[in-house]
Amino acid sequence: MKTVLVTGSAGFIGYFLCTRLLKDGFRVIGLDAMTDYYDVRLKERRQQMLLQHENFQAVNERIEAPDVLMSLFRLETPDFVIHLAAQAGVRYSIEEPRSYLESNLCGTFELLEAARAFPPEHMLLASTSSAYGANTEMPYTETDKADHQMSFYAATKKATESMAHSYAHLFGLPVTMFRFFTVYGPWGRPDMALFKFTKAILEDRPIDVYNYGDMKRDFTYVEDLVEGIRLLMDAVPQRPAEGEGVPEGDSLSPVAPWRVVNIGNSTSVRLTDFIEAIETATGEKAERNLMPIQPGDVPATWANASLLQSLTGYRPKTSVTDGVTRFVEWYREYYGV
Template sequence: MGESRTALVTGSAGFIGYFTCRRLLADGFAVIGIDSLSDYYDPELKRRRQAGLLQNAGFTAINEAIETPGLLADLFAQHQPDIVIHLAAQAGVRYSIDNPRTYLESNLVGTFELLEAARTHPPQHMLLASTSSAYGANTEMPYRETMKADHQMSFYAATKKATEAMAHSYAHLFELPVTMFRFFTVYGPWGRPDMALFKFTRAMLEGEPIDVYNHGDMMRDFTYVEDLVEAIRRLVDTAPERPQSPEDIAEGDSLSPVAPWRVVNIGNSQPVQLGEMIAAIEDALGIEAKRNLMPMQPGDVPATWADAQLLHSLTGYVPKTDIREGVQRFVEWYRDYYRV
């Protein structure tokens, strides 16, 4: 195995997708990347990421929406992927309030098409992106995978929690090994323009005030993108197996008692105050931010904090990039990309 495996990555021109494909290509995988290059944010950024991937002969780009009926079924039949990493989704909490149908189509219908394709041509392991937002109204921190997660606070989070349940049913019925991973506020070079780090950096360079929600009383478990990808890469080779009995499930493991399915947090395990992130940008730019203090936004949560013990027990790895180091790398990329 190893060097000749084929991976299918959805959302391959996205922020996380780009770094994931890059890593798989470096490890010798043939990578089929699917991305609709949607205009939710600047498609030029997606095209530039994709152009970088296309410089590798092992990468194939398909610019289509995953919810297109039959598209994924045809790709699975043609390429018989060994590994599937499902990152394509309509992202963003705020956008889901105004445009819920796009979340229904991309996140639910798109994931359904993927699961149906996998049912006919089963891969060795499917890894599907979920979100820390799935923990919803939980106030006990840090978040552990074995906690109940029933009270999602945005339609975005609700669709991602629904995909976990959908994937579980397919894992149970068709013996498809599935790992769901819940991301915690991913950031870094090539990041998304709708995320706070990008918006704050742009505003500060343009001399504009930054919108600081909940008057800055927010904590996020900021996770550097290459740490996230390292975790994903290690999880690729850690496919869950259906337990013989519930007694076989280790304490703290989210492994299903009835399916080869588990959910894994990928986070830095170090919640950071929003003010600390802003200070890191100020230091990296040499500019003091003008703050526009705002109330909490609908659907948002005041804090996230990952317990990453399960990730560590499965892979021996936990993310560890410090917020100041990660922000510095982002700012260097931003200045270079936009020539500012």
């Protein structure tokens, strides 16, 4: 039985990923700090459900705390590492940038140092579509330059890509960075639009619609994202042999076993259409409070997922209508509304 270390295991994506890995027969060590960025009760409930499985072990520690990860690697020597733990949220990074520095940069450094000492077969680290920043040519492709991040959150995630590349080059650590696009679904984060909109609509309160509704997002259903991560575990990057070039369309580094892969639905959906899907699922109309775009936000995202498909044969496919309906059904059941 192979062991997978998942950081951020009690988070939204982490919960679904750990559930999938346990189902597939892995032993899973879940590391999570259980921070109060949003309602800790959601994280506690996710973790409680994971602990029902005999092959899941929970470790509640901060990744940036010195020696936490080194000790864990020394004790468990994980075969795979999937690094999801991070301080999330574009707008919050304007208010509390230090938490992003500590969790995203220092935490990733601690992880890379532990992997250097006890190398796993493959490391998969979460980045974000926000790394594309000010890019306007879409759909976003992994080989595009991504030099102009629009928020400190995005800047820290882009920095972790470079940090991981340097360790992959220097120490031969196989690393896949995955950039995910607006992930949503049941058990989602309360600070995300779907959760906030659904809650407000069911409580007969107006919703804040930024950029006056002129926003587009590549909404990706959480189980589609997890399927992509699971399949990428087996697509271990290898440093190109001397004299060999990088295949066309591949983001593989020419000097390291490192690549970055988009995981998105390959569809850019208008925010107004997303809201209409929530209205249909709830059976209620939303009162819309139109507002200007917020600092750090980008007006649109759209993934080219061709590399994911060429590496794994898979492409996300859940429609916004189906995904939103599943979320609203979960929300009503969980909160009894």
